[in-house]
Amino acid sequence: MRLEINNITKRFKHKTAVHHFSMEMYSNECVGLIGPNGAGKSTLIQIIADILNADEGNILLDGKKISTKKNQIGYLPQYPNFFSWMTAYETLLFMGTLSGIAKNILQQDIPLILEKVGLANESQTKVGIFSGGMKQRLGIAQALLHKPTIIIMDEPVSALDPIGRREVLNLMKEIKKDTTILLSTHILGDAEEICERFVVIKNGQKIEDATKSDLLNRNQESAIYIAIPKENFKWLQKVDQFPYVKKIVSYEDGFKIFVNEPEVNASQLLQFGLDEKVCFTKFEIGIKESLEEIFLSLVVDV
The missing domain is CATH 3.30.70 (Alpha-Beta Plaits)
Incomplete structure (x- = not known):
């Protein structure tokens, strides 16, 4: 897997949210896109996930436009939205159907994915009574349901209490063993715990791209x-x-x-x-x- 982000620029009226941003990612990497609030992280993440269109530049996955490879991308927004009256199982069945996954495959895979995210015992519980951490874990389940080659997470734990944050961080440690992850966050501790490489963005521009050891050795x-x-x-x-x-x-x-x-x-x-x-x-x-x-x-x- 090779993700190429080439010279991406995105403007909103008089503000340039992302400015000539480029980077690459490869299979089995866990990369932290870190920067302060308002740095352009969420805008860039949504462009990578093909939710927003860039004004300039392009994004390629294995040499092809990202828009043609959306079935290989899992996306977790900061605040995943679910129908509160649906159960966890019904939510994944509904989302999977919208993604074009066959019903017989969903019936086979949903119990496995709920087990993976620690919600096996909550499959028939309505999402409306889920805690914030449980909703984020269900969001991760939904992002993984179609077996993507890369999962993109936008501030997945910033709004959670300490217990929910710990639950999701532990889950991400398990997921990264077999899935490439791009994690956007302004909380450095979260990125440091999960990621081996850090891309720092400020005012929409990339100002650093290095591994943890490189950063530390360079600043010795x-x-x-x-x-x-x-x-x-x-x-x-x-x-x-x-x-x-x-x-x-x-x-x-x-x-x-x-x-x-x-x-x-x-x-x-x-x-x-x-x-x-x-x-x-x-x-x-x-x-x-x-x-x-x-x-x-x-x-x-x-």
Whole structure:
């Protein structure tokens, strides 16, 4: 499976929601499309799902226009709508019929898909009394019913309480084992838990596309992080005079010492500290920013 998003632009009156956006996805990937509210995520997701038309650019699935391959796409909107008077089983039967799936296949597959999303015991329960998490799981069941090669999820857990969020996140972990996922969210923790790759969008434009390890390694600093008691602070004045020390800054409950060669200079600093009888409560080489810090540095205007 290869999804190609080529130079997509979408305008609404005087606002450009998506601007020359391009990316690719392949089989067995789980990609997080992350960005602040209003960044253009939902608009782009709806274009990929062939719900909205782009003003410029095109989207191809395995080399063909996405509009000709809709049967290979599963789509979960942020707020899936169901008829409250239908049961879970009736809902999937109705949705499957609309998708052109034969009734005998639906009768065989619906119990299996309800089991997969943890709703087997609720098949005859009316959707109107479902919790938010149960409705999202039913939405995932509906998106998976026709066995798509890729499932696209638009903010699937942002409106849920902690229990519903956990239920859906656990389900997504299971689904990604055999289905390609594109997840749109502004909650970095959700994307970090599920996805291996992150595409960051801001003001409709792609500003980053990298794996978690790439992002973290790229933001690893040439620094040594130490924490020492207050009575040892004068030792830092001596350290600041060393030719390999660039600067010293306060950080959390200690200090970052920026150096030329962290691996080499760390041994020198540690030995010097021990000679001076400094009590280290923390000593770390190569401080990495958290994904949240990296994300904020990318999307927040200073």
